Amino acid sequence: MRPWHGIGLAAACAGMICLAAGGAVAGPAEETRWQVLQDLYFAGRTVEEAGPVVSLEAPTRAHDAALVPIRVATAPAPGVAVTAVHLIVDNNPVPLAMVLRFPDGTRPHAVDTRLRVDAYTNITAVAETADGRLLKTARFVKAAGGCSAPSPKNAQLAALRLGKMKLNLPETVSTGKPATAQLLISHPNYTGFQYDQLNHYYIPAHYVKTIGVRYNGEPVLDVEADISMSEDPSLHFTIVPEKEGTLEVVAEDTKGRIFKESWPIRTTPGS
């Protein structure tokens, strides 16, 4: 794929994925906010700057504040597993968007997902290592209104589709090689901040709160999510299938509804 150079913002970044040009904006307001959040989520612990162990990509300016695509990747140093990444949208009403847990933290992981952004904000990723270190990196994103944006979809259609899942895989999956899969879950993921203007009430929060991915029974990825995950949650993640088998996903929403689905995965001998 060639980048399209016809337009300004996103296309200005060469290459496949737009890194937030210039990285985090560490203005005093962002620093002050982060201190509050560090005390809230990581009280009494030291949070270091991440360096190469964890990286975060996000658009500098979002095209849809309710659907801001981000990507977080871990690159564990030899012998030090990265077991979790906390994703925090600093200025959202509920800042902790999700925690990604990697049962096999010794290998690198890359996860793409989509977040709601309610106001100009840093998005912060805090990685946790098996030896208890916390490593942080952040990107400043210009977007606003993502938590209160009305869903553009037809509510009746959305209700019919609720809980449906899709898994997208590359055409070939090689034995023992990392492959990227995309999981989609149809869910309105109501934030509790969306006002129904016609009937005059806030639609109660109702969202997917946990997602577990297993391959042949072995845990691959566990997600704990909150209201900042976009409608129709999407996760790209990597699996390294040692043989063919079954990928199973179990998700639960805040009303206790459980959604389960599994897909066979055929692998071809890697070269």
Add this chain to the structure above:
Amino acid sequence: MPVTEVAPGVFVHAGAHAETDAANDGDIANCGFVVGTDAVAVIDTGGSPSVGRRLREAILARTGRPILYVVNTHAHPDHVGGNEAFLPDGPAFVGHANLPAALAARRDHDRRAYEEATGRPAADRSPVAPTVTVSDRMDIDLGGRVLELVAHPVAHTDHDLTVLDHGAATLWTGDLVFQERAPAVDGSALGWIAVLDTLARVPAQLAIPGHGPPASPWPDAAADLRRYLKGLVADVRAVQKAGGTIQQAVATVPPTGGTAWRLIENYHPRNVTAVFAELEWE
């Protein structure tokens, strides 16, 4: 306000290809009116009360017949913002059955956007909502001239309404047709293409687009838009088939028609994002 008589009794004001700002006060979409022997119907009212007032003055300068109908093609603020200017006439306000919900949902967002764009306070009220809604089709008789209103399934939005003037063989498309100005997908790209297929069979010689020249030949008027939408769907599907992400699609999918579309950089990345999410659930 300048208006063009594109067919006998059919008057159109063409809005500017710009974003709303303090100078244009939301005069960025096409609006106009149709004069029958008994009554006048207004079709869309511009992006602010001031545009609506100027449109009303243009009508009063041309006819003494009463304004009995104000028809809105959809809820976008540049099409409904002048509704209140017609309250003194006591017309029926007519729109798609989904229009009231869309107006309500957009209210706070659109008020904020107007204030940011113009630096002027927005009125503390919603745009005037329809008093008559259309869930399928409805005729309006202006005297010697019947307008056929048709409510469409999800396309540009989920509440697009067209107005066909059989006698003048003229189709008011609202934003189901963009010419010159970059289109915005706020409903469904696939649905929009399907509705364009339906509209191509409508017996009209002229279309009055939501954005573009006051009128142009139908169905050719939709050709650029159709190419843009088809290109968007095909290119986003190709990115998805290759396992690509939204970010990759935004960075690589070009707008069919390129920079011939005015303001394309403001709309194309968002269209790619919206269509990506739409096609994931095909």
